Structures are given as C-alpha cells and as structure tokens.
Amino acid sequence: MSFFEVVRFALRGLSANKLRSALTMLGILIGVAAVILLVAVGNGSAKAISDRIEALGTNTITVMSSGGGGGGSSTAKLTPEIADALIDPTLAPDVASVSPVVSSSATLTYEGTDHDVTSFVGTTAGWFTASNTPVGTGAGFTADDEAQARRVVVIGQTVAEELFPGVDPIDKQVTVSGALFTVVGVLKEKSSTGFQDSNDTAVAPLSAVREVLTGYGSINSILVEATDPGKVDAVQSEVTTILNQQLKVDATSGSTSTPYRIQNASQLLETQTETADTFTTLLGAVAAISLLVGGIGITNIMLVTVTERTREIGIRKALGAPRRVILTQFLIEATLLSVLGGALGVAAALIGSSFTIVGVKPVIVPSSVGLALGVSIAIGLFFGGLPASRAARLRPIDALRYE
Amino acid sequence: MSKPVLDVRELRKIYGTGEATVHALRGVSLTVERGDYVAIMGSSGSGKSTLMNILGALDVPTSGQYLLDGVDVSRLADRQLALARNRLIGFIFQAFNLIPRTSAVANVELPLAYAGVKPKERRRRAMAALDVVGLADRAKHEPNQLSGGQQQRVAVARALVTEPALLLADEPTGNLDSRSTDDVLEVFDQLSLAGRTIVIITHETEVGDRAKRLIRLVDGSIVLDRRQAPVLSAAGRHSL
Structure with missing residues (x-):
C-alpha cells in the first residue's frame, strides 16, 4: 500500500x-x-x-541639587558658574559640552490663544544635541542668542499644534509672562510613552528665561555630555571631583550625603x-x-x-x-x-x-x-x-x- | 484430494492463571474441505466464539496447530498474519463492525486497499461485491443510514471482496430481526451454491439447519459433527 x-x-x-x-x-x-x-x-x-530611556540620551549625565529632606545635609545651589567650572580641559578632559538648565511652567499666548507649557526650559545652545532633542523645522538658538539674552524660543510639537493650528509658527511672536518671544524653530516630534507629553515643551536661551521667568537664583540641573558613550563613567568621576571642589564637600566624609545628585543615563539603562x-x-x-x-x-x-x-x-x-x-x-x-x-x-x-x-x-x-x-x-x-x-x-x- | 481449507489439531485455549483458569477450548480437532458450509452451534460459554476468533487469526491458541489453506497460522509473524487475514479470511462480525461515517462502498474497498489493489480496480470489485449482496444502489450510504440487515450485508460484501479461501461468520444474525436474518442467510446460501467455503457460528437452530454440516460444541469440546441436508428457503421469497 x-x-x-x-x-x-x-x-x-x-x-x-x-x-x-x-x-x-x-x-x-x-x-x-x-x-x-x-x-x-x-x-x-x-x-x-x-x-x-534611550530617548534621554545615553552619553550624558545630569547633575541636580539633592532635594531637601536628606538627614541634615545642606542642599547645594547649582549656579551657571558651577556649570562653567565643569568645562575644564585639564580636570575634565572627557566632557564634550555642559548645559545648565532652568525649567518652569509657563503660559504662552498667541493672538488670544493661551497654552500652558509644563516645561519651559532655559538652557544653552549645546543642550539640543546633548539631550537628544533635535530641531525639526526652523533652527535652534545660537550661543550668541544666549549671550545677548535674545528672546527667541523653540517650541515642541504639541505647543505648535495648540497655538498655531494650520499656521507656520516660525517668526511668530508669543507672549510669555508679559515678554515677547520670537519662535525660531519647532522641535522634532519625540516618542511620548510616559504620562507626560514630552512634546509639550518650549526651549529658550538660559539668560532670557532667567530674566523673564525664573530670576537669577539657582538653576535646576546641569546636563553634561561625554565625548563618547563609553566615557560616561569617567565624566561622572571628573564632574564629581570638580563639584566637590566647588561646593567644598569633604569627599572623605562619606558620599551618601552629597548636596547634589548625579543621574547617569547609561546606569539607568543598565x-x-x-x-x-x-x-x-x-x-x-x-x-x-x-x-x-x-x-x-x-x-x-x-x-x-x-x-x-x-x-x-x-x-x-x-x-x-x-x-x-x-x-x-x-x-x-x-x-x-x-x-x-x-x-x-x-x-x-x-x-x-x-x-x-x-x-x-x-x-x-x-x-x-x-x-x-x-x-x-x-x-x-x-x-x-x-x-x-x-x-x-x-x-x-x-x-x-x-x- | 486437495488439502483442506481448514485443518485444526488439538486446539486449546486457556484464559487466566491459577484458580481463575478457564479452559475455553479443550483440544478441538477439525477439518473443513473446500466448498463446505459448516455451522458451529453451542450455548454461550461453550467456547464457540473463542474457536471462531482463533480460526479468524484474531486470537492465538494456547496450544495446538492451525493450518489455514496449508499455512501454519500459529507460527506467523505480525506482517504475514496481516497478509493471511487479508487474503485468506473474510470475517463477518455479529456487531457488523463497519467503519463509522464511511460510505458502504468505501468500507467494502478497505480490504482491497490493504491488499494494494489499484483504486479503479478496487471500486469495480467493491461494486461487484455489493451487487452480490443486493446493495449496489446503497453504495454511497454511510452505515448509520442503513438498516441492520443492510449493514450486515455490506459486511458480507466486505468479507468476500478479496475472494478469500474461507468465509467466517460469528453470529452474523445475532443482532438482526427475522426478516433481515432471512436476507443475510439467503446471501450465505447463494455463496455456498457458488462454491464458497463458509464457517458460521450461531446458537439459532434456524441458521444451523441451513448448513451442510453441523458441529455442536459443549464446554470447549466437539460433541457432535454430522452431515445434513441443508434446508433451503423457498426460492424467490427474497430476491437478491
């Protein structure tokens, strides 16, 4: 058969x-x-x-002041001067860029339309590449804009859609806390998987934001970019050394109560x-x-x-x-x-x-x-x-x- | 004289061990010549079913010799045994045992398929066999669409389609009413007239009377073996 x-x-x-x-x-x-x-x-x-997590960028570290409530340890005030001190070719050879960051919420107004932005960021020109936040249309602001405290702003996709439906937002002027900012660019859309809309943001020069919004107190954080993703740990130790010097922290007294925190994206990823x-x-x-x-x-x-x-x-x-x-x-x-x-x-x-x-x-x-x-x-x-x-x-x- | 179709010597079958031992067959010897029509009768427990299963190569005896068409069946391996069942024996069961949900003609074709006959030839021979039992018009029906008598006639067609040396029927009319019994017995009469060798097991005298030779089994031994003139039914009462 x-x-x-x-x-x-x-x-x-x-x-x-x-x-x-x-x-x-x-x-x-x-x-x-x-x-x-x-x-x-x-x-x-x-x-x-x-x-x-990868969207945060893997070759950066973020320095933040450790929030209050740490058993009696003082909270450091981060300032732009400390950020400047981190750019040190001898003490910190692996640092590619340093971007001081201030951030607050703000209301943007354009022709009678209001929009509340959850994070209105003030920073330097280097932040765009360091934080892995490329500009989609238009341009980011320059180091010169920052030095001159020009009131220019780069807005996120959500903001652009809310304030400028069907209109090209470039060169339009928006009001932020009574001051006029010129929109120079729109950020490329970021994948937004958390509860927070990462496209609901606006970025302006640090000097301008301090002048208009946050005042000249301490800054929120410092974004430090390493020259290479493999050198992030080296950068972290270099930054620690400088910060300890600047903030006069006794490194031998135990590292658990430092007045600042360093967040390492690659550690987070690990x-x-x-x-x-x-x-x-x-x-x-x-x-x-x-x-x-x-x-x-x-x-x-x-x-x-x-x-x-x-x-x-x-x-x-x-x-x-x-x-x-x-x-x-x-x-x-x-x-x-x-x-x-x-x-x-x-x-x-x-x-x-x-x-x-x-x-x-x-x-x-x-x-x-x-x-x-x-x-x-x-x-x-x-x-x-x-x-x-x-x-x-x-x-x-x-x-x-x-x- | 040609060799007998069936030659059984001192067949014994013992079930169980120790105190539960049952002697189903106590040394049965029997020869059946070609063309004979034998009825084996006995009450239940007389060992007639055991004898039939051994004759049909479905079961093996505990001791004794069984020559089927000159072949010693008790010494065959599984493969040859399958071949013997296929070529030498046509078995008809009390419970019909058609394959369910399979058409009558496909059921009849089955032994031919296992014999390796080509599909076309298979269909032709199956239809011819169904014609012999008078069911050619029911070829496409499945078993559950046929009456008991019709199912048993399909089973008879399936048993004779391979042209076996021996037709074995185990209480073929046990599950049938008298009318269907007549239909089936009519088929056996015709097959006997056509020269087939038939061994039939039954406890109904009506069935036994039709055979040319009657064997009575009591307690695993043959007590009676006699030739008789078969009682033929009134011809033409049921057309085939």
Whole structure:
C-alpha cells in the first residue's frame, strides 16, 4: 500500500470526524497563539521602557541639587558658574559640552490663544544635541542668542499644534509672562510613552528665561555630555571631583550625603535592562506554564481520539491492515492536526499582535514562535502516535473488544 | 484430494492463571474441505466464539496447530498474519463492525486497499461485491443510514471482496430481526451454491439447519459433527 494511499486514508479519517478534528485544531491553535502573544506583549512592554530611556540620551549625565529632606545635609545651589567650572580641559578632559538648565511652567499666548507649557526650559545652545532633542523645522538658538539674552524660543510639537493650528509658527511672536518671544524653530516630534507629553515643551536661551521667568537664583540641573558613550563613567568621576571642589564637600566624609545628585543615563539603562531581563524570565515562566497547559489539552484530545478509535483499529487489523499502515495513518492524522492547528495559531498570534493590547504594542519574539509550534507539534505527534502504536500492537480481538 | 481449507489439531485455549483458569477450548480437532458450509452451534460459554476468533487469526491458541489453506497460522509473524487475514479470511462480525461515517462502498474497498489493489480496480470489485449482496444502489450510504440487515450485508460484501479461501461468520444474525436474518442467510446460501467455503457460528437452530454440516460444541469440546441436508428457503421469497 503506497504512502499516498495512507495519506488519503488519513485525510478521510479527519474529514469523517469534522467536529472533533476542528476542536482538536482549536485547542492547539489557542495553546500556540496564547504563548506567542503573551511573550510578544511582555517583549513589547520591555521594549517600550528601554526606548523611553534611550530617548534621554545615553552619553550624558545630569547633575541636580539633592532635594531637601536628606538627614541634615545642606542642599547645594547649582549656579551657571558651577556649570562653567565643569568645562575644564585639564580636570575634565572627557566632557564634550555642559548645559545648565532652568525649567518652569509657563503660559504662552498667541493672538488670544493661551497654552500652558509644563516645561519651559532655559538652557544653552549645546543642550539640543546633548539631550537628544533635535530641531525639526526652523533652527535652534545660537550661543550668541544666549549671550545677548535674545528672546527667541523653540517650541515642541504639541505647543505648535495648540497655538498655531494650520499656521507656520516660525517668526511668530508669543507672549510669555508679559515678554515677547520670537519662535525660531519647532522641535522634532519625540516618542511620548510616559504620562507626560514630552512634546509639550518650549526651549529658550538660559539668560532670557532667567530674566523673564525664573530670576537669577539657582538653576535646576546641569546636563553634561561625554565625548563618547563609553566615557560616561569617567565624566561622572571628573564632574564629581570638580563639584566637590566647588561646593567644598569633604569627599572623605562619606558620599551618601552629597548636596547634589548625579543621574547617569547609561546606569539607568543598565538597571532597566536588568529589570527587563527579570521581566522576560517571568514571562518565560508564564509562557512555559501556558505551553504546559496547552500541551496537556493536546495530550488529552489526542489520547481520547485514538482510544475512541481503538475499535476501528481492531476492525482494520481484522481486515488485514499491517501494523505499519495503521500507525502511519494515525501519525499522519496527528501531524496534520498539530501542524495545521499550530500554523493557524501562529497566524492568529500574528494578527493579534497588530493590535495594541492593554496599552502595549506586542513585539513578536521569533524564538517563541518556533518554541510554541515545536512543542505543540511534538506533543501532538507523541500523544497521537503513542496510543495509536499501542492499539496497533494489540491483538485484533482485544482491540475489537475495547470499549 | 486437495488439502483442506481448514485443518485444526488439538486446539486449546486457556484464559487466566491459577484458580481463575478457564479452559475455553479443550483440544478441538477439525477439518473443513473446500466448498463446505459448516455451522458451529453451542450455548454461550461453550467456547464457540473463542474457536471462531482463533480460526479468524484474531486470537492465538494456547496450544495446538492451525493450518489455514496449508499455512501454519500459529507460527506467523505480525506482517504475514496481516497478509493471511487479508487474503485468506473474510470475517463477518455479529456487531457488523463497519467503519463509522464511511460510505458502504468505501468500507467494502478497505480490504482491497490493504491488499494494494489499484483504486479503479478496487471500486469495480467493491461494486461487484455489493451487487452480490443486493446493495449496489446503497453504495454511497454511510452505515448509520442503513438498516441492520443492510449493514450486515455490506459486511458480507466486505468479507468476500478479496475472494478469500474461507468465509467466517460469528453470529452474523445475532443482532438482526427475522426478516433481515432471512436476507443475510439467503446471501450465505447463494455463496455456498457458488462454491464458497463458509464457517458460521450461531446458537439459532434456524441458521444451523441451513448448513451442510453441523458441529455442536459443549464446554470447549466437539460433541457432535454430522452431515445434513441443508434446508433451503423457498426460492424467490427474497430476491437478491
């Protein structure tokens, strides 16, 4: 009996029990699709977090004054002078640029339209590249603008849409706290995944902002850019040395109570990566469990299907079917069911992953597709083949009597 | 004289061990010549079903020799055994045992498929066999669309489609009403007239009376073996 004939037998066997075949495939489909989607959602959320952190720039550190409430330690006042001191080719050779930053909320007005900006940033020209915030249209302000305290502003996408719907905002004048600022550029749209809209911002020269908005007190932070992402740690220690000098901190008295804080983006990224790894492991465990449950479902259905057909196997043996032919037929049936069910499951997962699930855009992990498909096919074959081979080995009379 | 189709010597079958031992067959010897029509009768528990299963190569005896068409069946490996069941024996069950949700003609084709007959030839021979049992017009029906008698006649067609040396029927009318029983027995009569070798197991005297030879089994031993003139049914009462 040719292999082709056995395949036809298997197809006839499947089509003779359409409902059961469909339900078996549905079970496998759900098992495979659930595993793939679950891993994809986990992967997607991990990716979203790391994108958000990478957007901050990985070759910078941020110096901030440590907020009050530290056990009696004094809070340092960061000033532009301290920022200037950080530009020191001998003490800090790896520093590429230093941008002092002040920020406050402000209301922008244009032709009677008000818009509240959550962060109105005053800084120097170098900030745009250092903070990974490129200008989309128009231009950023220059070092000269900063030196002359010219009232120019670069606005974010959200601000541009709110104040200038359908109008080119370049060279328009907006009022900020009674002072007129000329819009010179619009920032390129940034991906905004947090609660805060990172496009709802405006950037102006430090000198102008201090003059108009914040006054000449301390500044909020200093953004220090390293010459190379690999030198961020070196920059951090150089900056620490200078700051300790400037703020007269005794470095030996213990570093836990310094009056300033340094935030290192690459450290943040590292921490995040570790977190994401833990997250992935957790999801892997959940996926493994769902794979196990799916596998048990497949096992169950296969066992029931073949056991139910033990009598049929007995009839076929009594009619002179060799064991090999019966085994091949049932193996092909099991293969078709698991492969078709698995493929449909992958298709369902691919379709499902194009939708946003609980606020996360799933990102398919190719290995999870292979794993889910492989495991369910292996289980289907094993638990379809094992009882079939047991039944095929029975004496026909025992298989016929089987109830 | 040609060799007998069936040659059984000192067949024993023992189930269980120790105190639960049951001697289903206690040394049965039997020969059946070509063209014979034998009815084996006995009450339930007489070992007739065990004998039938061994004759059909569905079960193996505990001891004894079984020559089927000159081949020692008790010494065959699984592969040859499958071949023997396919080529030498046509088995008819009490419970019909058609493959469910599969058309009558596909059921009849099944043994031919396992014998490696080409599909076209298979279909032709299956239809011819269905014609013999008078069900050519029901070829496309599935078992659950056929009456019990029709199902059993499909099973008879399936048993004879490979032209086996021996037709074995295990209580073929046990699940049928008297009218269907007549239909099926009519088929057996015709097959016997056509020269087929038939061994039939039954506990109904009506069935036993039709055979040329009657064997009575009690407690695993043959107590009666006699030739008789078969009672033929009134010809033409049921057309085939």
